[in-house]
Amino acid sequence: MGPSDRHDRLRRWQAASLLAAAPIASLSATDASASAPLQAPPGQQRIASAALVEVLHQRVLAGQSATATLESWCAEHGLAEQARVRAVRVHGQDKTAPADVLQALGATASTPLRYRRVQLACGSRVLSEADNWYLPDHLSPAMNQVLDTTDEPFGRVVGPLGFQRQTVTDQTFWPPRGDGDHGVILEVRALLRDRQQQPFSYVIESYLVQALP
Numbered sequence: 001m002g003p004s005d006r007h008d009r010l011r012r013w014q015a016a017s018l019l020a021a022a023p024i025a026s027l028s029a030t031d032a033s034a035s036a037p038l039q040a041p042p043g044q045q046r047i048a049s050a051a052l053v054e055v056l057h058q059r060v061l062a063g064q065s066a067t068a069t070l071e072s073w074c075a076e077h078g079l080a081e082q083a084r085v086r087a088v089r090v091h092g093q094d095k096t097a098p099a100d101v102l103q104a105l106g107a108t109a110s111t112p113l114r115y116r117r118v119q120l121a122c123g124s125r126v127l128s129e130a131d132n133w134y135l136p137d138h139l140s141p142a143m144n145q146v147l148d149t150t151d152e153p154f155g156r157v158v159g160p161l162g163f164q165r166q167t168v169t170d171q172t173f174w175p176p177r178g179d180g181d182h183g184v185i186l187e188v189r190a191l192l193r194d195r196q197q198q199p200f201s202y203v204i205e206s207y208l209v210q211a212l213p
Contacts, residue, residue, distance in 0.1 A: 050174040052212055053185045057172050060188055064165050065155035066205055070120055070127050077213040080123025087118040087153040088126075097133045101202045104168065104191050105135060112136055116147060116154065126181070127211040130154075131204045134192075138200035154201070158192070161200070166191045168202075176209045183209040 056073060063069035067085050075083030094115050097107070107113055116132045132154055136144050139158060146157050168189040176183030184206045192201035 046174075049212060053172050053174050056207065056211060057170065057186050060186065060205075060207070061167055061170060064163070065159070066128065066130070066188075066203075067120065067153040067155040070122065070211070073211065074122035074125075074127070079125055079127075079211075079213060083122060085120050085122050085127070085153060087151045088121055089151045090117040090119060090129075093117055095131060097202075101133050104202050105133065105199050107135065114144075114147075118151070118154070120153065125210040126208055128205055128207045130206070132201060133203075134201040135199075138194065138198065154203075158201070161194045163192045163194055163200075164197075166193060181208065181210050185209055185211065 059069050059073060060066065067087075071083055071085045074080055074085065095117075097105075097113055097115070102108065102111075102113075105111075105113075112135065114134055114136050116134070118130055118132070119126045120128045120130065134154070139147075139161075143157050143160075146152055147154065168191055170186070170188045172186050173184055176185050177187075178184055186205075186207040188205045188207070190203050190205070191199050192203070193199050
């Protein structure tokens with residue numbers, strides 16, 4: 001074997017080595033890209049968030065209790081370790097019932113009326129805030145006592161009335177109305193009626209951006 005033959009074999013061996021290494025390098029690059037976290041572009045993220053707002057909107061409208069709806073929502077999206085919604089009373093912010101609230105409840109300025117403002121929270125997240133005017137004479141003494149002395153959610157307390165929820169108005173907001181964690185993504189005004197279809201509660205619910213996963 002002459003020198004030229006040895007050089008030719010060396011060149012062929014080097015070329016074969018490079019070809020063999022190429023797929024390995026290609027696979028390594030593919031593995032690296034596959035393991036990198038994928039993030040949706042900002043535009044797609046906004047679309048996804050707006051779609052979630054609409055899903056929550058429809059759930060709230062279809063549900064009979066905001067508390068029960070939010071508990072299911074919290075569990076489904078893993079918003080807290082324990083998906084139990086609790087009411088946090090907000091004191092010192094009493095509001096006089098507007099004329100349209102009195103009219104919806106069939107009440108007058110002299111009708112006994114109570115006001116309750118709460119935040120509905122799941123874990124550390126405040127999912128919604130609600131202004132609630134209700135007729136205490138339509139509730140049992142035990143219900144009124146619980147509402148007066150505890151933070152128990154209104155819907156859970158009055159559940160034995162077998163109430164139905166009638167949506168008065170509803171509106172979604174995306175981008176949220178307001179700033180930060182208190183930005184509102186959905187506002188619902190609803191009237192609660194007992195088994196005899198008598199209205200006993202008018203609520204204005206503001207669902208916050210913290211309700212989104």
